[in-house]
Amino acid sequence: MRALVKNGIGVFSPQGFLDGNNGGTFLSIEDIEATIKLNADMILVSLKKVVFFNRNGLDIFVKMFKKIREEKHIPVGFCDYDLKKYQAIHNFYKDDLNFSLFGSLSIAELFAASFKNSNKNVLLYNEDKSQRSAMAIELHDGGHNPILAQTQEDFNKKKSKENAYDVIVENTFLGQMGNNVAARVTGNAIIYTVSSFLDAEIGNIFNIAYHNNSLNVGFRLFIFDAYKVISMNVHALNFFSRLASSAAEYNATICFVGLTFEKTPITFKETLEDAGIMFFEQMDDILADKELLNELGASSVATVKNKRIINKVTVSELPKFIDATVATIEMMTNSNAIKEAAEVHAIKIENHDGKIASSIGFYGDIDGMVILVFPKDIAKKACQLLIGEETDDLDLILDTLGELVNIVGGKIKTLLSDEKINVNITLPRTYPDINSLLEISQNRKGVQVDLAFDNDKFLFFLTR
Amino acid sequence: MITNEKINSFIEKIPPAPKALQTTIMFLNNGELTKAAQIAQTDLALKSYLKNIVNKPIYGFKNEVSEVSQIFGILGVSSSQQTVYNYMITLLSPDKWELFKLKESTFHELQAKLSRRWKQILEHLDIDNKEIESAITLLPASIIVAEALFSEKKADVDLLRSVNNLDLNTILFRLCNLDLFDICEKISTKWEMPAQIAQIVQASSGFKPSNDDKLNNLGKWMHLLLFYELSQPMFIEAELNDFIEFQIEYVSDIYDEFATLMDIS
Numbered sequence: 026m027r028a029l030v031k032n033g034i035g036v037f038s039p040q041g042f043l044d045g046n047n048g049g050t051f052l053s054i055e056d057i058e059a060t061i062k063l064n065a066d067m068i069l070v071s072l073k074k075v076v077f078f079n080r081n082g083l084d085i086f087v088k089m090f091k092k093i094r095e096e097k098h099i100p101v102g103f104c105d106y107d108l109k110k111y112q113a114i115h116n117f118y119k120d121d122l123n124f125s126l127f128g129s130l131s132i133a134e135l136f137a138a139s140f141k142n143s144n145k146n147v148l149l150y151n152e153d154k155s156q157r158s159a160m161a162i163e164l165h166d167g168g169h170n171p172i173l174a175q176t177q178e179d180f181n182k183k184k185s186k187e188n189a190y191d192v193i194v195e196n197t198f199l200g201q202m203g204n205n206v207a208a209r210v211t212g213n214a215i216i217y218t219v220s221s222f223l224d225a226e227i228g229n230i231f232n233i234a235y236h237n238n239s240l241n242v243g244f245r246l247f248i249f250d251a252y253k254v255i256s257m258n259v260h261a262l263n264f265f266s267r268l269a270s271s272a273a274e275y276n277a278t279i280c281f282v283g284l285t286f287e288k289t290p291i292t293f294k295e296t297l298e299d300a301g302i303m304f305f306e307q308m309d310d311i312l313a314d315k316e317l318l319n320e321l322g323a324s325s326v327a328t329v330k331n332k333r334i335i336n337k338v339t340v341s342e343l344p345k346f347i348d349a350t351v352a353t354i355e356m357m358t359n360s361n362a363i364k365e366a367a368e369v370h371a372i373k374i375e376n377h378d379g380k381i382a383s384s385i386g387f388y389g390d391i392d393g394m395v396i397l398v399f400p401k402d403i404a405k406k407a408c409q410l411l412i413g414e415e416t417d418d419l420d421l422i423l424d425t426l427g428e429l430v431n432i433v434g435g436k437i438k439t440l441l442s443d444e445k446i447n448v449n450i451t452l453p454r455t456y457p458d459i460n461s462l463l464e465i466s467q468n469r470k471g472v473q474v475d476l477a478f479d480n481d482k483f484l485f486f487l488t489r
Numbered sequence: 490m491i492t493n494e495k496i497n498s499f500i501e502k503i504p505p506a507p508k509a510l511q512t513t514i515m516f517l518n519n520g521e522l523t524k525a526a527q528i529a530q531t532d533l534a535l536k537s538y539l540k541n542i543v544n545k546p547i548y549g550f551k552n553e554v555s556e557v558s559q560i561f562g563i564l565g566v567s568s569s570q571q572t573v574y575n576y577m578i579t580l581l582s583p584d585k586w587e588l589f590k591l592k593e594s595t596f597h598e599l600q601a602k603l604s605r606r607w608k609q610i611l612e613h614l615d616i617d618n619k620e621i622e623s624a625i626t627l628l629p630a631s632i633i634v635a636e637a638l639f640s641e642k643k644a645d646v647d648l649l650r651s652v653n654n655l656d657l658n659t660i661l662f663r664l665c666n667l668d669l670f671d672i673c674e675k676i677s678t679k680w681e682m683p684a685q686i687a688q689i690v691q692a693s694s695g696f697k698p699s700n701d702d703k704l705n706n707l708g709k710w711m712h713l714l715l716f717y718e719l720s721q722p723m724f725i726e727a728e729l730n731d732f733i734e735f736q737i738e739y740v741s742d743i744y745d746e747f748a749t750l751m752d753i754s
Contacts, residue, residue: 026730027651029650029651029652029653029654036654038654038731039730040716040720040731040734040735041716041717041719041720041730041735042716042717046721046722047720047721050725050726051730073737074734074735075737076713076735076737076740076744077744352645355490356642356645359490359491359492359664359665410663410664411653413663428653431652432649432651435648435651436648439644439648
């Protein structure tokens with residue numbers, strides 16, 4: 026059984042009965058190895074569809090949790106259970122509960138490092154005061170607004186208020202949380218939160234794959250929220266210097282916000298500034314200054330001097346990219362997709378209204394990015410299989426379009442690997458309107474192919 | 490990926506039930522075990538299947554049972570009919586399983602386990618009805634249908650499921666507005682199986698509860714029984730555990746009774 030990764034959280038979903046007889050068959054050694062290699066900020070086992078479990082049945086997953094924590098330092102645990110199951114797990118692992126328990130996946134998302142929807146009003150209660158505080162701190166660090174109930178009575182009273190909170194956290198227990206660097210997205214900037222002492226460990230806890238993927242999909246501004254950093258040593262200094270050098274290749278900017286130099290040598294600041302890192306006192310000094318954001322590349326890539334253009338190798342594989350896209354759209358819609366025109370130029374989109382887009386990057390033996398642009402209604406049609414119901418929820422449509430383009434990316438990877446061309450795919454990125462797409466792709470030359478299925482038109486663009 | 494044309498073509502290719510089987514079932518329906526055994530004896534594949542299945546440990550016979558008349562005699566009318574229906578379903582199974590990691594013997598094992606446990610459940614519910622007893626035989630047809638429709642699209646299914654946790658039944662329904670259990674019903678109609686069999690199996694999908702309380706209750710027991718068996722190591726290894734979605738809320742009111750009956754602790 027393999028975990029499904031969504032929003033940075035890998036989730037296993039066993040079904041039925043979980044006991045000592047079958048625990049090992051749900052999870053093989055290869056499955057555990059594959060899970061360790063996943064690019065996830067949190068690994069969970071959902072008990073939503075488990076009707077019965079005993080300790081022996083859970084033990085195989087708990088052993089996996091231990092291994093993942095040792096190797097990846099990320100939060101692990103169970104989710105999606107009722108009160109009875111929550112109490113049963115507590116009883117099974119009374120003094121040995123070093124993994125987390127999240128009442129639901131949406132609660133777990135609040136505690137995940139790269140969860141993109143911050144600023145949630147979260148009501149929380151746990152009878153254990155230290156748990157209550159730990160949760161509040163984690164939520165606050167994640168950019169949420171935790172509201173603590175001090176007693177069960179207080180909690181019940183607050184909980185009964187309709188629509189007062191975005192999420193209510195109960196029947197939840199924080200085991201060892203991850204000490205990896207939390208990342209969140211604000212507009213087109215990525216904010217990493219670092220704290221306490223920064224030393225050689227930063228190389229282990231910083232998710233470099235996530236960072237590289239972010240560069241590949243077009244993020245150009247990276248902010249280190251360092252308000253809670255006490256000091257930094259030379260190993261961390263070297264790490265950030267190297268990070269700045271690699272960012273320079275993409276014309277990306279790295280900033281530190283809130284870092285004080287009371288216990289960190291001031292010469293470190295000079296070294297980092299020489300490497301291109303900028304320092305600000307307050308987060309609003311950057312985020313509230315649109316002109317500066319523009320200059321730093323967060324609102325527009327007009328300043329990005331990316332001269333890399335599509336090359337012959339990429340173009341020679343064009344049929345594979347189109348095949349992958351056509352096959353995916355056909356698979357998702359049960360209709361025939363037809364290629365209409367193909368031309369090499371910068372992306373041209375007639376009539377920007379009501380259109381959304383999604384992109385996925387690939388890198389390895391060849392580098393590039395595939396962009397799909399759809400009228401919103403056509404995107405809904407293409408995502409119908411994944412959504413399963415009629416919806417006008419733009420966030421849901423965009424999320425699903427991200428899944429669709431992820432399938433396209435997976436197919437591209439397979440088709441290229443048949444030709445012995447190895448590539449990795451980045452996380453998909455979605456664009457709620459054409460302007461936000463053009464911010465990253467306007468000046469890039471590429472191959473534009475107009476495609477149609479059932480007479481509905483959409484656009485495929487391949488660039489570097 | 491899967492179209493209604495493909496489903497129609499699959500159903501059209503299903504041959505009518507062999508004459509010997511139809512006659513055997515007719516005699517069993519009339520309670521004429523000896524005549525049924527005489528006819529069944531002439532179908533060597535059926536004879537071999539019956540011998541193979543009733544000698545599995547789950548049937549609990551101490552000595553090997555080899556004659557069809559002996560087998561029907563021991564099983565009685567209802568279970569004999571159930572076993573003949575089980576054989577009919579195996580006629581649809583592929584020579585080689587591609588989507589699921591199944592072998593013929595593993596599939597027969599699943600049929601045997603479901604049949605015995607279903608009988609145990611019906612005894613517990615105090616139901617003595619040969620049509621209801623036979624209903625369980627149609628359930629594994631859903632696995633055969635999934636194999637037939639999705640085996641050529643395994644790579645697509647894997648890719649789709651790598652980004653979204655969809656079960657095969659949901660994928661099929663969203664693509665064709667028809668699910669695995671609807672196709673099972675079409676098979677049962679083609680083979681002139683009693684209508685009640687398909688109704689119970691439809692409810693057991695957990696996807697569309699029956700309006701008839703009695704049938705719906707049987708559907709719940711069957712749904713839970715299916716997942717009880719699909720949680721056995723050999724069927725998890727065969728990748729059957731998640732081919733359809735377990736509807737835990739649907740069975741919540743009968744779970745404790747089921748757990749007691751199956752001695753789960």
